[in-house]
Amino acid sequence: MSGHILLVDDEPGLREAVQAYLEDSGFVVQVASNARDAWQLLEQATPDLVISDIMMPQVSGYEFLKQMREDVRFLNLPVVFLTAKGMTKDRIEGYNAGCDTYLSKPFDPDELVAIAENLIARRAIQAVTANSNTSEMTDLAGQLAEIKALLKQKPAINITPPPIKLEFTPREQSVLELVVEGLMNKEIAKRLGTTIRNVEKYVSRLFGKTGTSSRTELVRYALQHGLIDAYS
Numbered sequence: 001m002s003g004h005i006l007l008v009d010d011e012p013g014l015r016e017a018v019q020a021y022l023e024d025s026g027f028v029v030q031v032a033s034n035a036r037d038a039w040q041l042l043e044q045a046t047p048d049l050v051i052s053d054i055m056m057p058q059v060s061g062y063e064f065l066k067q068m069r070e071d072v073r074f075l076n077l078p079v080v081f082l083t084a085k086g087m088t089k090d091r092i093e094g095y096n097a098g099c100d101t102y103l104s105k106p107f108d109p110d111e112l113v114a115i116a117e118n119l120i121a122r123r124a125i126q127a128v129t130a131n132s133n134t135s136e137m138t139d140l141a142g143q144l145a146e147i148k149a150l151l152k153q154k155p156a157i158n159i160t161p162p163p164i165k166l167e168f169t170p171r172e173q174s175v176l177e178l179v180v181e182g183l184m185n186k187e188i189a190k191r192l193g194t195t196i197r198n199v200e201k202y203v204s205r206l207f208g209k210t211g212t213s214s215r216t217e218l219v220r221y222a223l224q225h226g227l228i229d230a231y232s
Contacts, residue, residue, distance in 0.1 A: 003048040003120040004028045008038040008064070009082065010056045014105075018051070018082075021109040027116065035059035039067065046073060048120045051112070054083040054094070062097050069098040078119040082107070166209055166227065175202040180219050180228050 005027050009015040012033070019029045030047065032038035034056055042050075050068070054061035061081055068074040079099045083090065091102050100119055103112060168176065171192070178188045185199045192199070203215070210227075212218045222228045 002026045002028070003116065004030070004045070005116060006030050006032065006038060006041055006047040006050045008032045008035060008050065008052040008056070008061075010034060010053060014082075018109070018112070022113065022116070025113045035061070035064035035067075038064065042068070042074065046077065049078045049080065049116055051080045051082060051116070054081055054090075062093065065094075065097045065099055078122070080112070080115060080119070166225075168206075168209070168227075172202050172205060172209075175199060176206055176218070176222060177228050179203065179206070179215055180222055 005022055007015060007019055007022070007029055008031075009018070010033050015031055015033065019031050022029045030041050032041055035052075036059060038050075038052070052061045052064060056064075061083070065079055065081075068077060068079070081094050081099045081102050082105060083094075083102065084105045094102055101115055103115065174192060175188060178191060183191065185196050185203065189196045189199045203218075206218055207213060210218055210221045212221050
């Protein structure tokens with residue numbers, strides 16, 4: 001597992017030892033002896049993980065973490081605290097500040113490597129999921145725009161009977177009409193007093209019955225074949 005790590009510790013011996021071990025494990029490591037220098041490095045390039053001591057002069061690890069969490073760029077950046085403290089209240093303070101995990105000194109370097117690998121892998125998965133969700137939302141927004149364009153053309157659309165007789169349940173008909181209005185699944189669920197999962201199920205059934213595969217195709221099919229007489 002590779003990744004970019006920012007290591008912040010004011011103890012030269014420990015800092016150099018941890019840096020060497022992490023680099024031997026395949027990580028790219030930048031180091032800082034205090035939080036102020038670390039912040040400058042953060043602004044130059046966002047790492048995959050920050051490993052920071054707590055008890056540091058001038059700016060403590062807690063204050064450094066608070067500064068990170070107040071900046072949208074570093075809101076979800078994984079942070080591991082290295083500390084000589086083992087008191088529960090100190091751990092609680094760290095978790096409340098937004099750290100992901102604690103590692104008390106002295107610690108097993110293999111454990112640190114395992115934690116780093118896990119946190120970096122988890123962050124990569126979250127990034128992929130976020131990108132996927134953004135892509136889905138962009139696609140849906142495009143479909144809604146096409147639906148609105150279709151509705152403007154409605155008076156000019158020639159209505160022909162569907163190639164086969166279609167029968168919808170009352171709930172399917174209601175969902176179809178709301179899809180034609182351009183509502184999203186969340187909005188349809190709220191309007192009908194049901195769950196988003198149920199709406200997704202009904203939309204899927206409508207796709208199957210009409211032989212369509214997108215909301216835009218479904219609306220076009222409904223308009224062309226007069227399936228939404230109840231909609232004005």
